[in-house]
Amino acid sequence: MLLELKNIEKSFGENKVLSGVSFKAEGGKAFGLLGRNGAGKTTSIRILMNVFPANEGAVLIDGKPINYNKVSFGYLPEERGLYPKKIIIDQLIYFAELKGMKHKDAIKAIDYWLDRLDMTEYRNKRLDTLSKGNQQKIQLITALAHNPDIVILDEPFSGLDPVNAMLLKDVVKEQITQGKIVLFSSHQMSYIEEFCDSIAILNGGKVALCGNLHEIKRDYPRDRLVVRTENPAAISAAFGDNCTAIGNGALLVRLSSPNDKKAVMTQIIQDYDVDEVKVFEPSLNDIFVEYAGDNAKED
């Protein structure tokens, strides 16, 4: 399954929120939708989920306009919230039924997920008796119980302790393995890097950068080396201004041309006692700041 947003335009009154937003997300892979607050992520998600229509553009599945009766969505909104005063199982069944599940199937699926997320003991309790992290796990069930084709997770890891974060990671990996399209929106870049094959960075309602994360990184000029060594002083002295310490005993050596890469690497290995030499690839964080920061460049 291939999901495609094509040239989406959206304005609220005079305020243009999205202009020409396009990206593609593939089944069996996770897609990261990044951007600063107010960049247009939630609006894009709402248009994708048909909460309101776009002024222009189209949402396509396998090249054809999406049929909302056939494609199901699971959504974990950034603004978490269910009915605080209502019994957990009641509201989970309600949401599953709204998504088209039969009552019996809904109970079966919910009980599976309650067990999977270690939440069975809270089944018949009121939501507001649970901790924030546990409430979030309940909310995750509303996104997954009906076995959706497209799973949209907005900041899924915020508020989770390391153990629960690990549990969620396993669940997300499982969803990806099942061939679903998993759409991630997060400011925690490490998770995006861990899961997502492709990303789109939104800035001011436009796609500032889009593509395969690995390729994006590869496309950066390969003119810097990361050198890890016990004795940085000697290398620093040899490379002078072209060498900067980047912490944890690592140095960044700037080359005059990417063509020098092989020669310089060989030279460093031969002349110095080093633990590791590799070509520097920017982290997603660096890329994000570059494309969505205050001095962002236009793609």
Add this chain to the structure above:
Amino acid sequence: MKQFGKILKFELKYFFRNKIFVGITIFLVLLIAIVMFFPRIMALTGREQSSEGVANLPIMLVKADDPSQADMVQEIFAASFTDYNVQIASEEIDTIKEEISSQKAECAFVMTGPTSYTYYVNNLSLYDANTEIANTVLQQIYQMNAMINSGMTAEQAGEVMKIQITSEVESLGKDQTENFFYTYIMIFALYMVILLYGQMVATNVATEKSSRAMELLITSANPTSMMFGKVIASCIAGLIQIAAVFGSAVVFYQINESFWGDNFIIESIFNIPPEILIYMLIFFVLGFLIYAFMFGAVGSTASRLEDINTSVMPITILFIAGFFIVVTSMSSGDVDGTFIKIFSYVPFFSPMAMFTRIAMSTVPVYEIAISIAILVASTVGIGALSAKIYRVGVLLYGTPPKMSAIIKAIRKA
């Protein structure tokens, strides 16, 4: 449609699990039970009282300078004032006053002539009818004596005095003395239920928004289904509550019918013509829906529960204004006045105004049909508009937007 059914079921469940809803219903049924069993309880306790005799009744003193007048007055007063222990007083007026002040006696009649007296009482109640009874009695005694003095026998004079006028009133339209009470009760029930449930719908929507459950709801269900599901669920809950209260009233009345005797107010209330009940149902449902839609729409524009009270104010004022106009017309007896006639076609007022006219006056069928048609069309229109406001409103956070901003947003959405 499927979603609408699910939402309706979920919302209805909310009402029946809501302790306040269940509590109020039980409280009202109990209250009705107490009211309807009241005559039976009074009859039981009343019997005990009567066995205790005249001694426990409040004392009424009668003083006349002429002993023969005193005897006669006491005899006739004793017959006329059965709620009192009538006694002749021979004390001075000051002593009598003192006895009343110290509450040994409740009141006193001091005769100052055959047709004049002074009535002494500690606190004169608004409902004290003793002087009126005394006036009638004394007038009769005077007329009796006059007739006997002019040569009639006591029997003849008695016959003249006993003469009763018989009359019959046949109202060709509605009898307002009969239908005033049930109309009033029904209008009041409509008023209470619409305000109570309207507020509940608004709060319900605002709660979903403030708890952010809305974020998930709008991506799971169609806003129109959500709006209609909520409003119709509360309408059904309201009808069930009314049915429980009125139904239990009918049942309790039937159990205690013999104890109510000929109380015509109660009789009129429990003998509502069936067509009035049908009209009540029609106007109740339509009136409820039109207001509940508005309350729901307003609720969707509020981000916090605290904003609800100020946001719903215009609707509440509109509704209360209608209620007052209708109740004022009812009390004046003029339910076909220009004002109420116009109001019986205006959708926000017609549920109360037209219903009052139907119940208390004779309204041509075509007028009723026009009023209902306007109301149905307006309810559908307001329902559709509310769903649109809801669709836009639920996504707006922050200070409640102005109406103009919402209309703009609906157009541009």
